Amino acid sequence: MKNLLLFLLFLTSLNIQAQIQLKITDQITGLPLENVRARSENRSFQKTNASGILAFPGENLRISFALEGYETLERYFEAGEHEVLLIPTVMNLGSVTVTAFDSERPLLEQSAAIVQVTERDFSRFNEISPVNAFNQKAGVRIEERAPASYRVSIRGSSLRSPFGVRNVKVYWNEVPFTAPDGTTALNLLDLANVRSSEVVKGPSGSIYGAGNGGAISLFSQPSLTGNRVSADFLAGDFGLSKYRLGISQQLGEGGIEASFVSQKSDGYRDHSAVDRQVFQLGSFFPISEKQEIRTQFLVSDLDYQIPGALNADQLAADPTQARPGSAAQNSSISQQAVLLSLGHLYRFSEKTSNNTTLYLNTNDFENPFILDYKKELGFGYGLRTKFGYNGKLAGKSLRLVAGGEYQNSLTDAQNFGNRAGVADTVRFADKLRAYQGFLFQQAEWNLTEALLFTLGLSENFSGYEIDRQIDATGGATGIQSRDFDPVIIPRAALNYRLNSFSSVYGSVSGGFSPPTIDEIRTNEGSVNLDLEAEKGTNFELGYRLGREKLNLELIAYYLKLDQTITTYTNENGVVLFRNAGSTDQKGIEASLDYALLRNAGGFFKDVLIGTAYTGQFFTFKDYQKQDNDFSGNDLTGVPPNNLVTRLDIRTRPGIYANLTHQFTDEIPLNDANTVYQDTYNLVNLRLGWVKNLGQWDLELFAGVDNLLDESYSLGNDLNAFGGRYYQPAPTRNWYGGVKLGWNY
Missing domain, CATH: 2.60.40.1120 (Carboxypeptidase-like, regulatory domain)
Structure with a gap:
């Protein structure tokens, strides 16, 4: 015993x-x-x-x-x-997996132009806006006409965006962040709310609905890498200060993550201050082997001043000045928004699953402008659901996706006179409704081991309702509506793996983009229900090469756009919209990344170089207004050439350097091509030191934006009345900060 x-x-x-x-x-x-x-x-x-x-x-x-x-x-x-x-975040394309088009595959197997923007891209710059990180990618451009006033351009799609984000569909943690009226308040998010992103370039209506520009998916799901408390602080020129507090807590097999961010600045120009606070709470909980629950709660409070555009004489005299009248009338935007979402993943079997996301949001918006004062109070809701199946057909791998998306928004909108920044007598008031929905289906079938065939289709519907309650001019009141005819959007693509490290693909895809409610209903009270939706067809060829140290991507495309929507301003500075016939948009994109050193054993751990070239040769094909024939002119607001070069160095002691140079070609500022913004070279540099101290992580950093002290506009007003084209960007400016994290 x-x-x-x-x-x-x-x-x-x-x-x-x-x-x-x-x-x-x-x-x-x-x-x-x-x-x-x-x-x-x-x-x-x-x-x-x-x-x-x-x-x-x-x-x-x-x-x-x-x-x-x-x-x-x-x-x-x-x-x-x-x-x-x-897996290094910058490495061969065969190991980088993306989920765009609801197809989780290595980038080499994707039959579309897709680019990732990761935390590493964001941390190469000052981390106060997404502008620099996205602008280093071929075919992608974010403009910032004033601090926190973004305009997103994917392959030139910002033509019709005098303010805000249009013609591009944006998702945040699988929630449609683009409103059903087609606008996106991207400035409600801070970079702390974005851990990574994927950008689909070109029409993507077969999966994402309206938008000829493409789609952007932003992700900030709670990480399950442990319990962590972190704090960041950044300060810089023009009164810039930003701090962030965050906590990540693992709970069983799930976890929660919360953060609070505050960012303030006085701005480079007069009357260009920004004040933004964002709180985010997210959770992820596996209920069982079959089910997962995700939640997101976002509260954003944003205030920023609008300095306005300058003419050439004002720009030469003092680029820091605001447009006369902007400060006196308190031209600005104040916006408070709440977003709540619930996501549910259910695996019926190893082959079949469903992923559904529901959301609610509220929006309180005030916009004093030189000529008027706008107030809006809105409420919206929506859902996106998709079913997935992984099986075989004729012995070959088959993936099927089918689902739908629906959004609805209700808004009380009022326009007043503006008396020294205070809302005066009501001019007109409307109750607005916008809705948008679509069904989508997609099949991916491996015809052979090397050849993948993709066929996608969506059926889309959308509309607006404008119920005019008050019209001080004595105009008609009552309901006006516009329902756009259902549109079927197809996509067909082939991807052929040449070998284990390279592939070619070709695709034909459709897109459409109805006018937003701000384009139909303008600030001066007119309602243009005759404005037609843009419709586009995109033809694309691409080649990808991904080796251990070398990534190469070459893409050529041709987008034919009908009923192109363009902007112009009247004598009062009100932005109006019109259809411009058709445009031909031919482009090439080339990206090259090379690792001179990767996790080397000496002093220099990593040395990475990269370049991204964007060629956009866009012209009006058929565009005649009154006595003016602009056919053959270059497309307004689009630089024909853009080149970005990057150098990243990391050392064993933790010292790093990130250097970025961006060349932007001249940009036509009016449809007649008589006014251009000059070419400019933008250089940004960030230096830092990262150290691990047991359970503590420490980073110290400093940087400079616009190192060459260039004079340029990062976003101009197009077809501007009175020559007010220019929105001067900051001159050379410095910043620095610290990040501290405790893993417990």
Whole structure:
């Protein structure tokens, strides 16, 4: 009996001593990775040593891994020795997986122009806006006419966006962030609310509905890399200050994440201050092996002043001045918004699943302008659902996706006179309704091991209702509505894998973009129900090469756009809209990334270089207004050439440098092509030091924007009355800050 007890005690001690020993290495170089943060499901936290090794007691544990510059990873491990390969965030395209078009595949297998913008891209700059990070990607451009006033252009799609984001569909954590009227208040989000993003370039109506420009998916889902408290602070020229507080808490197999961000600045120009606070609370909870629940709660409070555009004489005299009258009338925007969403994933089987997201939002908007004062109070709701199936057809892999999306918004909108920045007598008041919905279906079939065929289709419907309650001019009141005819949008594509590291693809896709309610109902009270929706057809060819140290992407496309919507301003500065016949938009995009060093053993750990070229040769094909024939002219607001070059250096001691140069060609500012913005060269530099101190992470950084002190406008007013085209961007300016994180 005594021997039996000793034997049982021996077995128990073996079980107690069971452990999981891990060696973490770089997938490309095979070299060990130091200071990788690893956390087990029982919340035990460790970091790898200089040999990339750590150990957890126990067996059958789920362990997550995180290291700056690498994709996060989560896996189950049994007792024993294991090697874990982490994937660098900048590496060969064959290992970079994207989820655009509801197709989770490596980028080499995607039959569309898709680009990722990651945390590493954001942290190359000052992190106060998305502008610089997105603008380093071929075919993508965000303009900032004034601080926090964004205009997104994917392949020149900002032509009809005098303010705000239009003609591009934006999602945030799978929630449609674009309103059903087609506008997107991107400035309600801070970069702290965006961990990564994917940009689909060109018409994407087969999956994402309205928009010829493309789609942007933003993600900030809670990470399961452990419990963490973090604080960031940044300060810079022109009264800039920003701080962020964040917490990430693992709860069982799920977790919650909360953050609060405050950003303020006085602005480079007179009357261009910004004040924004954003609170976000997100959660992720696996209910069972079959079900997952996700929630998001966002509260945003934004105030920013609008300095207005200048003419050439005003620009030459003093680029920091505001447009006369802007300050006196308190031209500005105040907006408070709340968004609540609930997402549910259900796996019926290994082959079939459903993912549904519901959302509610509210919006309180005030916009004093030089000529009027606008107030809007809105409420919206919507959902997006999709069913997925992974199986086989004729022995070949088959993926099917089918679903739908619906959005509805109700708004009380009032326009007043503006007396020294105070709302005066009401001019007109409307109750507005906008709705938009579509059904979509997509099939991906591997005809051979190397050839993937994609066929997608969506059926779209949308409309507006304008119920005029008050018209001080004595005009008619009552309901006016516009329902756009249902539109069927197809997409067909082929992707052929030439070998394990390269592929070619071709696609034909359709798109459409109805006018937004702000384009139909303008600030001076007119309602233009005759404005037609844009319709486009896009033909595209692409080549991708992804090796261990080299990424190359070449894309050529031709977009034919009918009923193109363009802007012009009247003598009072009110922006109006009109259809301009058709346009021909031919373009090429080239991106090259090369790793001179990747996780090297010497002083220099990483040395990465990259370049992105965008050629946009867009012209009006058929555009005649009254006695003016603009056919053959270059498309307004689109630079024909743009070139971005990047250099990133990281060292073993933690010192890093990020250098970016951007060349932008001259930009036509009116349809007649008689006024241009000059070419400019923009250089940005950020230096920093990152250090891991046990459970603490520390980063110190400083940088300079517009190092060459160029005079330019990052977003002009197009076809402006009185020559008020120019929105001067800041001159050379400095910033610096600190980031501190505690992993507990």
